[in-house]
Amino acid sequence: MGSASADRPVACPLCGAATGLPWRETSGIYRHCACCDLVSRDPASWLDAAAERAYYGTHDNRIDDPGYRRFLAQLAEPLMAQLVPGTCGLDYGCGAAPALAVMLGEAGFPTVGYDPFFAPDETPLAARYGFVTCTEVLEHMHAPLRDLARIDGLLVAGGVLGLMTELRPPRTAFSRWHYHRDPTHVGFHSGQSLEWIARRFGWEPIGLDRRVSLWRKRH
Numbered sequence: 001m002g003s004a005s006a007d008r009p010v011a012c013p014l015c016g017a018a019t020g021l022p023w024r025e026t027s028g029i030y031r032h033c034a035c036c037d038l039v040s041r042d043p044a045s046w047l048d049a050a051a052e053r054a055y056y057g058t059h060d061n062r063i064d065d066p067g068y069r070r071f072l073a074q075l076a077e078p079l080m081a082q083l084v085p086g087t088c089g090l091d092y093g094c095g096a097a098p099a100l101a102v103m104l105g106e107a108g109f110p111t112v113g114y115d116p117f118f119a120p121d122e123t124p125l126a127a128r129y130g131f132v133t134c135t136e137v138l139e140h141m142h143a144p145l146r147d148l149a150r151i152d153g154l155l156v157a158g159g160v161l162g163l164m165t166e167l168r169p170p171r172t173a174f175s176r177w178h179y180h181r182d183p184t185h186v187g188f189h190s191g192q193s194l195e196w197i198a199r200r201f202g203w204e205p206i207g208l209d210r211r212v213s214l215w216r217k218r219h
Helices: 049-056 066-080 099-106 144-154 191-201
Strands: 023-025 028-032 039-041 089-092 111-114 129-135 155-164 203-208 212-217
Touching: 066 099, 066 129, 066 155, 066 212, 089 099, 089 144, 099 111, 099 129, 129 144, 144 155, 144 191, 191 203, 191 212
Parallel strands: 089 111, 089 129, 129 155
Antiparallel strands: 023 028, 028 039, 155 212, 203 212
């Protein structure tokens, strides 16, 4: 975790470009990439896999929790408006309580789940889908380009990707932002960084707001 190494150049975990001078904030050290606009937590402070899983275990997300369902509906409702009934999908990073997969299935969109910690069977990753959801997962990715390439490969041509991650505020408000206080959050996105990703994979934007974005795979 050494502070002596904090000022050394660090590659952006998304695009690989050298990040700038570190931001020293109350909850740690962060780095901004001028190429893709990602802000990332300094890798020296990332949790290891065991600590990360233990932290997720403190979350009280339940499939039957009306509040949790309302939260997930922010993505589910605009996503379903883009789909033909019966379209099958995958929830990538479904967590211990795959509420979104259940909600979409109840609405006529059969959905399977994958999660490296809680649903690690990779059999679903061998198929391709009409849609993929990724809710409150993007900010946890240690190797986002690798994971996003995998997600891109799961979509059929014309398939829809639904992302949910809270877009970061201006730097002047970053220290007051709750999102970076979660120690498992390592990547903080803006509309610009999401657009960089979309260009990289050839995704067409459908809709983008401060938390939810929808993208269509062109080919």
